[in-house]
Amino acid sequence: MEKEKKIFKWREYQKEIADDHYFYVRSCIRQNFFPGSETAFLNILRNDLKKDVFDDPNHTTCTGIGYHTDIVPIETTMTVIARQFALMTEAGYENLAVSCVTSFGLYSEILDIWHHFPDVLAKVRENLYKATGRKFEIPKNLAHTSDIIYKFRNEIAEKGKYRLINSSTGQPLKVVEHIGCHYSKMFPEKGVGGAEFPKVLSGMIESWGGNVIDYPERRHCCGFGFRQYVVQANRGYSVSNSKKKFDSMEPYNPDFIVANCPGCTMFLDKWQYTIAELDGKTYGENGQGIPVLTYEEMAGLILGYDPWDLGMQMHQVQVEPLLDKLGIKYDPQLKYKGKNNIDLGQPYKPDYSYAK
Amino acid sequence: MQNKTVAIIGGGIAGMQAASVLNRMNYNILLIEKKDKLGGHVGEWTYLFPTLRPAIEVSSNIIKEIKDKKIDIKLNTLVKNIEKDKKNFRIILSDESTITADAVLLSTGFDLFDASIKEEYGYGIYKNVITQADLEKIFAKPTKISNPCGKIPSRIGFVHCVGSRDEKSGNLYCSKLCCVTAVKQAIELKKHLPESEIFCFYMDMRMGGPLYEELYLEAQLKYGIHFIRGRVSEASEKIDNSVQLKVEDTLTGRPLKMTVDMLVLMAGMVMSETGKQLVKSANIKLSESGFIATQDMHIKNNLSSMPGIFVAGTINSPMSISETLADAKSAAFEIIKYLEESN
Numbered sequence: 092m093e094k095e096k097k098i099f100k101w102r103e104y105q106k107e108i109a110d111d112h113y114f115y116v117r118s119c120i121r122q123n124f125f126p127g128s129e130t131a132f133l134n135i136l137r138n139d140l141k142k143d144v145f146d147d148p149n150h151t152t153c154t155g156i157g158y159h160t161d162i163v164p165i166e167t168t169m170t171v172i173a174r175q176f177a178l179m180t181e182a183g184y185e186n187l188a189v190s191c192v193t194s195f196g197l198y199s200e201i202l203d204i205w206h207h208f209p210d211v212l213a214k215v216r217e218n219l220y221k222a223t224g225r226k227f228e229i230p231k232n233l234a235h236t237s238d239i240i241y242k243f244r245n246e247i248a249e250k251g252k253y254r255l256i257n258s259s260t261g262q263p264l265k266v267v268e269h270i271g272c273h274y275s276k277m278f279p280e281k282g283v284g285g286a287e288f289p290k291v292l293s294g295m296i297e298s299w300g301g302n303v304i305d306y307p308e309r310r311h312c313c314g315f316g317f318r319q320y321v322v323q324a325n326r327g328y329s330v331s332n333s334k335k336k337f338d339s340m341e342p343y344n345p346d347f348i349v350a351n352c353p354g355c356t357m358f359l360d361k362w363q364y365t366i367a368e369l370d371g372k373t374y375g376e377n378g379q380g381i382p383v384l385t386y387e388e389m390a391g392l393i394l395g396y397d398p399w400d401l402g403m404q405m406h407q408v409q410v411e412p413l414l415d416k417l418g419i420k421y422d423p424q425l426k427y428k429g430k431n432n433i434d435l436g437q438p439y440k441p442d443y444s445y446a447k
Numbered sequence: 448m449q450n451k452t453v454a455i456i457g458g459g460i461a462g463m464q465a466a467s468v469l470n471r472m473n474y475n476i477l478l479i480e481k482k483d484k485l486g487g488h489v490g491e492w493t494y495l496f497p498t499l500r501p502a503i504e505v506s507s508n509i510i511k512e513i514k515d516k517k518i519d520i521k522l523n524t525l526v527k528n529i530e531k532d533k534k535n536f537r538i539i540l541s542d543e544s545t546i547t548a549d550a551v552l553l554s555t556g557f558d559l560f561d562a563s564i565k566e567e568y569g570y571g572i573y574k575n576v577i578t579q580a581d582l583e584k585i586f587a588k589p590t591k592i593s594n595p596c597g598k599i600p601s602r603i604g605f606v607h608c609v610g611s612r613d614e615k616s617g618n619l620y621c622s623k624l625c626c627v628t629a630v631k632q633a634i635e636l637k638k639h640l641p642e643s644e645i646f647c648f649y650m651d652m653r654m655g656g657p658l659y660e661e662l663y664l665e666a667q668l669k670y671g672i673h674f675i676r677g678r679v680s681e682a683s684e685k686i687d688n689s690v691q692l693k694v695e696d697t698l699t700g701r702p703l704k705m706t707v708d709m710l711v712l713m714a715g716m717v718m719s720e721t722g723k724q725l726v727k728s729a730n731i732k733l734s735e736s737g738f739i740a741t742q743d744m745h746i747k748n749n750l751s752s753m754p755g756i757f758v759a760g761t762i763n764s765p766m767s768i769s770e771t772l773a774d775a776k777s778a779a780f781e782i783i784k785y786l787e788e789s790n
Contacts, residue, residue: 099564100563100564100566101566102566287566287567287681288566305572305683305684306683306686307683307684307685307691308683309683310681310683342686343686
């Protein structure tokens with residue numbers, strides 16, 4: 092009898108995610124726009140889940156933004172990534188935990204190239220050795236950091252102080268999840284649940300008591316798209332993509348949006364302000380926007396972290412209405428106080444009273 | 448009576464047709480059917496392409512041919528195992544009884560491809576995404592046509608090649624009857640709902656049968672059904688349960704977005720699960736497509752890799768009703784030849 096073909100439903104697909112001992116590589120832009128998220132990830136992994144994560148100060152950009160805007164040639168990108176792997180190897184780690192979805196996609200792409208073209212890998216090894224004297228091993232496990240939070244979602248739920256429940260009504264919060272395109276659209280097998288219905292964020296939401304909104308433009312790109320945003324003349328295209336998503340999710344009255352990609356989280360948050368300025372259109376309750384969270388912020392809130400320690404005061408769309416819904420206590424006076432109690436200064440509050 | 452027994456597994460039109468021929472040649476026939484009635488898939492259809500005649504006319508005609516004949520029919524019975532015992536076959540049934548046959552005909556037919564595997568189309572996820580088999584059940588109801596949410600659909604989409612000609616589904620072959628089925632069903636819908644708009648999204652229109660092309664022309668000229676060359680990339684549900692489609696129109700080279708009240712997926716034919724189990728127990732070879740690998744696709748196309756076990760109908764490959772009936776007669780002839788030569 093011939094071997095039976097393995098056909099399966101992607102949304103039931105579970106990728107392999109390492110259990111412990113991660114070498115952490117950061118995002119270039121998250122630390123500016125959502126500055127508490129990566130720290131929250133490290134704190135959750137190390138303090139709440141008692142996992143070993145190594146955060147090497149010598150690691151660099153993966154070159155993703157430069158690569159996708161045709162500034163950095165692929166040979167350079169491959170050598171930079173090889174150096175990251177060399178740092179991981181030298182530190183005695185085998186599992187790479189990647190904070191950025193662009194980086195995650197790029198690591199996946201480069202590993203795929205090396206798999207299919209071993210001669211290219213040999214050349215990269217030679218180039219890295221000549222340039223730095225370093226050698227490297229291919230990671231045994233490559234996971235996006237949202238994969239790791241997904242893996243431990245039930246442990247987080249058990250330790251959690253809050254659930255994604257409206258504390259006034261007792262009803263589950265309605266959550267829009269947005270998955271970065273480079274998470275699994277290029278390599279479905281690299282993402283939990285594949286490309287059509289990735290489970291990585293919806294699994295967290297469901298485990299923590301929320302309801303996932305399945306809206307028509309769920310899979311549509313946030314609009315970042317590198318060339319759309321980085322080339323200033325194309326930014327209208329970028330914002331129009333985000334607007335398409337907001338228009339599509341609006342009838343479902345989402346309580347908040349959560350994303351796993353630095354660019355997506357940033358644009359879904361900040362373009363709401365732009366659209367309000369351009370069109371006088373807001374999508375949330377009471378003329379406000381829809382709060383946009385990173386998955387570490389969502390996990391941190393569940394675990395009872397202080398929202399200002401999570402960096403949520405840096406959001407464009409203010410999060411207090413969401414915190415109130417969740418029943419999370421916070422001190423408004425501390426919102427713009429730094430750790431050393433120095434006043435960070437307050438942003439201007441948008442005034443849409445002129446809008447039609 | 449020839450004093451030889453042929454076990455026919457599968458009581459669809461192929462099994463019944465072969466039973467009729469072999470009975471006429473005075474062989475003992477044991478017809479085994481897993482369901483509580485004969486007729487197979489044809490029994491679940493309302494009207495047939497290309498003539499739109501009632502399906503019952505065909506199935507009842509064949510049932511009439513074997514009715515009142517000395518054919519032992521076992522309904523609600525599964526075959527658990529087939530073993531070759533020297534020249535005979537020992538067949539163990541689900542009621543634990545064992546029968547002995549001199550030859551076996553496998554006519555277990557096809558299953559519809561599980562459309563929920565193509566999750567980008569939302570079958571099993573969104574209420575108003577159905578398959579052609581589900582649509583036949585809607586046709587069979589005496590009430591006015593409505594989508595599964597109870598709305599009379601004003602715009603309906605058909606997606607061709609769901610699980611056929613699709614490497615991602617593991618099925619490279621063409622199921623060859625979905626195109627004409629979509630045309631037939633679109634016409635039927637248009638007859639029920641003349642005001643509706645119907646769009647068929649196809650890769651190629653494969654109308655390779657008598658009167659198929661004429662039906663396709665009629666669908667366009669008389670019924671105004673739209674045929675758009677291009678694959679649906681994504682179906683998603685809107686808040687009112689209508690289905691939003693994203694499609695590439697490959698003739699105009701433009702993306703297209705539209706909303707339909709009902710989306711019908713033309714799921715392809717795959718080897719039946721029942722057939723797979725039988726094949727495994729009898730150690731019979733399968734082809735790359737997952738259907739039976741016959742001894743020679745041109746001159747021994749009813750002979751499985753196991754001498755004495757024959758195949759007929761869509762266990763072999765996708766076939767129309769006419770082709771299935773002809774194939775069943777051909778299989779019956781091969782069985783007669785085998786039994787005569789083994790005397």
